Amino acid sequence: MRAVFVSSPSPDDPLSVLEVGERPEPEVPDGWTTVQVRAVSLNHHDLFSLRGVGLPQERMPMVLGTDAAGLDEDGNEVVVHGVVASPGWTGDETLDPKRTLFSELYQGTMAERVAVPRRNLLPKPAELSFAEAACLPTAWLTAYRMLFVRSGLRPGQTVLVQGASGGVATALVVLGRAAGFRVWVTGRSEEKRAAALELGADRAFETGARLPERVDGVMETVGKATWGHSVKSLKPGGVIVTSGATTGFDPSAELNRVFFTQLSVVGSTMGTREELESLVQMCRVSGVRPVIDVELPLDQAREGFARMLEGRTAGKIVFTP
Numbered sequence: 499m500r501a502v503f504v505s506s507p508s509p510d511d512p513l514s515v516l517e518v519g520e521r522p523e524p525e526v527p528d529g530w531t532t533v534q535v536r537a538v539s540l541n542h543h544d545l546f547s548l549r550g551v552g553l554p555q556e557r558m559p560m561v562l563g564t565d566a567a568g569l570d571e572d573g574n575e576v577v578v579h580g581v582v583a584s585p586g587w588t589g590d591e592t593l594d595p596k597r598t599l600f601s602e603l604y605q606g607t608m609a610e611r612v613a614v615p616r617r618n619l620l621p622k623p624a625e626l627s628f629a630e631a632a633c634l635p636t637a638w639l640t641a642y643r644m645l646f647v648r649s650g651l652r653p654g655q656t657v658l659v660q661g662a663s664g665g666v667a668t669a670l671v672v673l674g675r676a677a678g679f680r681v682w683v684t685g686r687s688e689e690k691r692a693a694a695l696e697l698g699a700d701r702a703f704e705t706g707a708r709l710p711e712r713v714d715g716v717m718e719t720v721g722k723a724t725w726g727h728s729v730k731s732l733k734p735g736g737v738i739v740t741s742g743a744t745t746g747f748d749p750s751a752e753l754n755r756v757f758f759t760q761l762s763v764v765g766s767t768m769g770t771r772e773e774l775e776s777l778v779q780m781c782r783v784s785g786v787r788p789v790i791d792v793e794l795p796l797d798q799a800r801e802g803f804a805r806m807l808e809g810r811t812a813g814k815i816v817f818t819p
């Protein structure tokens with residue numbers, strides 16, 4: 499079957515190790531089933547995998563991709579929950595120390611077919627296209643959990659989203675606005691800031707700019723490049739929710755500000771199956787839809803990866819096998 503995969507990592511030149519070609523049909527363990535993939539979305543995780551972050555050489559060749567929408571064995575339209583819990587785990591699977599995403603331990607979703615645990619299948623509502631549904635399990639679910647499960651913030655409060663055009667960032671803007679937050683955004687170009695305003699952000703600022711007032715919460719996926727600004731931008735008692743560090747994991751912690759202004763720093767990762775169900779429902783009842791930048795045939799995946807690597811994003815990049 500056709501697939502997008504990596505056979506050996508390259509920390510410095512990820513595109514050079516991206517392969518689009520033939521891979522064996524998926525192996526299907528007990529309790530698992532096969533999904534015919536109709537759409538899969540690209541996440542920064544896939545670039546990290548090409549660099550070998552969280553994906554050691556001994557697990558390669560590995561098909562990339564953490565989320566998908568498609569058809570189950572009976573032809574039903576499904577969304578694939580991306581967090582695979584370890585056997586016997588009960589409760590919040592994001593807290594399972596042995597949890598894994600597709601393309602980490604098990605082959606990923608950027609292929610014509612993928613094996614998934616049966617419990618990871620959710621019905622795809624007809625109102626959502628396959629491409630829209632494929633954006634939900636990673637970037638959009640991460641944004642949902644950050645805002646509605648982990649932040650402790652209330653509608654009406656002001657949230658700063660670091661980054662304007664990324665997959666998680668655009669989800670934060672759209673979901674935040676739909677839920678009644680005042681959403682401020684930072685973006686690296688005029689074009690990206692304008693696009694964030696189009697999506698519903700109330701204000702958009704240059705990356706690192708001084709804000710007109712401090713905010714109640716900051717949503718962080720950028721990391722080192724914006725951390726100091728995030729800490730400075732919070733009201734006393736405010737909260738930073740962090741789920742990623744695209745530009746580096748080791749900024750100065752700014753502990754003096756954290757304790758003196760009594761900030762909370764809250765980690766967040768992916769979401770549970772139940773939260774994904776709630777997100778799907780939220781899309782259905784509110785009419786919000788994932789922001790799709792471009793849809794490409796799977797065979798043109800390299801173009802999508804290049805766009806993300808160069809920061810040429812405007813929402814989600816979707817591949818269709």
Ligand SMILES: NC(=O)c1ccc[n+]([C@@H]2O[C@H](COP(=O)([O-])OP(=O)(O)OC[C@H]3O[C@@H](n4cnc5c(N)ncnc54)[C@H](OP(=O)(O)O)[C@@H]3O)[C@@H](O)[C@H]2O)c1
Binds near residue numbers: 684720
């Ligand atoms: N923990 C989890 O479960 C989880 C889930 C999903 C994602 N993540 C992580 O979240 C991060 C974002 O993922 P994604 O798929 O949304 O990636 P993406 O689509 O490539 O978006 C990258 C974002 O980072 C911003 N950015 C990049 N370099 C920057 C810089 N030097 N200064 C300021 N902003 C910069 C971009 O801002 P502009 O718009 O201004 O260009 C953009 O909004 C990744 O690190 C990913 O691993 C974690």
